[in-house]
Amino acid sequence: MELDEIKNLIELLQDTDITELLIERDGAKLKIKREKFLSSFEVMPSTPSPAQTAAQEREAEPAETDKQVTITSPIVGIFYSATSPEAQPFVEVGSPVKKGQVLCIVEAMKLMNEIECDTDGVIAKVLVENGHPVEYGEPLYLVEPAS
Amino acid sequence: MPDAPVEFKVSPLLKTKYLGRKYVYLKSVNSTSTYLADMDRENAVHGTIVAADQQTAGRGRMDRTWHSPPGENLYFSVLLLPELIPAKAPQLALVTAAALIRVLKKRFPGLYPGVKWPNDILVQGRKLAGILCEMKTEMNDIHRVIIGIGINVNSTIGSYPQELRESAISLLDATGSISNRQELIADIAAELENMYEQWLKKGLAPLIRLLEENSAMRDQEVIVLLQNREIQGTARGLSDEGYLILETADGIVQLPAGEVLLTKRTM
Numbered sequence: 001m002e003l004d005e006i007k008n009l010i011e012l013l014q015d016t017d018i019t020e021l022l023i024e025r026d027g028a029k030l031k032i033k034r035e036k037f038l039s040s041f042e043v044m045p046s047t048p049s050p051a052q053t054a055a056q057e058r059e060a061e062p063a064e065t066d067k068q069v070t071i072t073s074p075i076v077g078i079f080y081s082a083t084s085p086e087a088q089p090f091v092e093v094g095s096p097v098k099k100g101q102v103l104c105i106v107e108a109m110k111l112m113n114e115i116e117c118d119t120d121g122v123i124a125k126v127l128v129e130n131g132h133p134v135e136y137g138e139p140l141y142l143v144e145p146a147s
Numbered sequence: 148m149p150d151a152p153v154e155f156k157v158s159p160l161l162k163t164k165y166l167g168r169k170y171v172y173l174k175s176v177n178s179t180s181t182y183l184a185d186m187d188r189e190n191a192v193h194g195t196i197v198a199a200d201q202q203t204a205g206r207g208r209m210d211r212t213w214h215s216p217p218g219e220n221l222y223f224s225v226l227l228l229p230e231l232i233p234a235k236a237p238q239l240a241l242v243t244a245a246a247l248i249r250v251l252k253k254r255f256p257g258l259y260p261g262v263k264w265p266n267d268i269l270v271q272g273r274k275l276a277g278i279l280c281e282m283k284t285e286m287n288d289i290h291r292v293i294i295g296i297g298i299n300v301n302s303t304i305g306s307y308p309q310e311l312r313e314s315a316i317s318l319l320d321a322t323g324s325i326s327n328r329q330e331l332i333a334d335i336a337a338e339l340e341n342m343y344e345q346w347l348k349k350g351l352a353p354l355i356r357l358l359e360e361n362s363a364m365r366d367q368e369v370i371v372l373l374q375n376r377e378i379q380g381t382a383r384g385l386s387d388e389g390y391l392i393l394e395t396a397d398g399i400v401q402l403p404a405g406e407v408l409l410t411k412r413t414m
Binding site for chain 1 (some may be wrong): 192208209210233234236237238239240241264265268278279280281282283284285286287290292327373374376389403404
C-alpha cells in the first residue's frame with residue numbers, strides 16, 4: 001500500500017465517527033486506530049470556516065423523522081447532561097421541553113455553555129453520553145416538536 | 148468596609164467605554180453570576196457588572212463553591228453580549244486571565260502571578276483568583292456570556308476553611324499589604340475591556356505570548372483530568388486557539404478541556 005493511499009485513508013477517517021479500520025489486501029494488513037477524543041480535538045479548528053459550517057449543518061441531520069429537530073453542539077468540548085456528577089440530568093428521553101430551556105452543558109476551557117432548546121416538544125433521543133467529548137456541530141439530542 | 152466595591156466609589160474610577168457603566172453592587176448575594184443571569188433583559192446591558200461584598204453560594208465549576216466571606220475580597224460578574232459564533236467564546240476565559248495577569252503585575256511588582264490553564268491565577272502555587280465563564284446559546288447564536296471572577300484580596304490564610312489553607316492565597320498573604328478593592332476592580336474592568344476589544348479585532352494570538360510567559364505550568368509535568376481518564380505530560384504552551392499543548396509519551400496533543408493538576412509545586 002502506498003504512503004499516499006494510507007494518508008488518504010487517514011484523512012477520510014477524520015471526517016467520520018469510525019475509530020478503527022482494518023484493511024487486508026494482497027497479504028498486507030493495515031490497521032488504523034484513532035482515539036476519538038484526542039484525534040478529533042487535534043484536527044478540529046475551534047473556529048470553523050464557512051465551508052465547514054455548511055458541511056456540519058448538512059451532517060447534523062440524523063433526524064429519524066422529518067419532523068424531529070436535532071440539537072447540535074456549537075462548540076468543541078465535553079458534554080454534560082447535568083450540572084454536576086451527582087445532579088439529576090437536565091432532561092431525559094420523554095422529558096417535555098420548552099423553547100429556551102437548558103438541555104445540557106458543553107464545557108470548553110472552563111466556559112460552561114448552556115445549550116438551549118429551540119423548540120417546544122419532547123426529547124426523543126439523547127445522542128451523547130455524559131462526560132464525553134463532542135465536536136463542533138455534533139448532534140446532541142433529537143426533539144419531537146409539539147404539533 | 149471602607150473599600151467595599153460600591154457603585155458611587157467605583158464609577159468615578161472607571162476608565163471604560165461600557166464595561167461597568169451599568170454597575171450593581173450588592174452587600175450580599177447568593178452568586179453574582181446567578182444574579183446577573185436572572186436580571187431582566189432591559190437592565191442587563193452589554194458590559195454590566197454585578198459586584199458583591201459577600202457571596203453566600205459563590206460558585207466554581209461543576210457545582211463547587213467559591214469561598215466568599217464579607218468585607219475582604221472581590222466577587223463580581225461581567226455580562227457580555229458578543230456578536231460572535233459560539234465556537235470562539237471559550238477563549239474568553241483566557242482573555243480574562245490575561246487581563247487579570249496584566250493588572251496584578253502592574254499593581255504588584257514582585258508578585259509573579261501565573262495562569263493555570265485556563266482559568267485560575269496562582270501565586271506561589273496557590274489559588275489567588277478564579278474565573279468561571281458561562282454562556283447561553285441557542286442553535287448558533289450566543290444569547291449571553293457571563294464571566295464570573297473571584298479574587299482573594301484581603302483575606303488571610305488563617306481565616307480560610309481548613310481544606311483551603313494549603314491551596315489558597317490572598318494578595319494580603321502574598322504582599323503583606325491591604326489592597327483597595329475599589330481601585331482593583333476599576334483597573335480590572337479597564338484592562339478587560341481593552342483586551343476584549345483587542346481580541347474581537349485580532350483574536351487570541353496577541354495574548355498567547357502574555358499567557359505563556361506568565362504560565363504557572365510551562366514546561367512542567369502535569370496531569371490533565373478528563374471525565375473518564377487522565378493524561379500525563381509536559382505543558383508546552385498554548386495553541387493559537389488557546390488549547391493546552393501537552394507533550395505526552397505518545398506525542399503532542401492539544402486539549403480544549405480538562406482539569407490540570409500540577410504534579411510539582413511551583414513555589
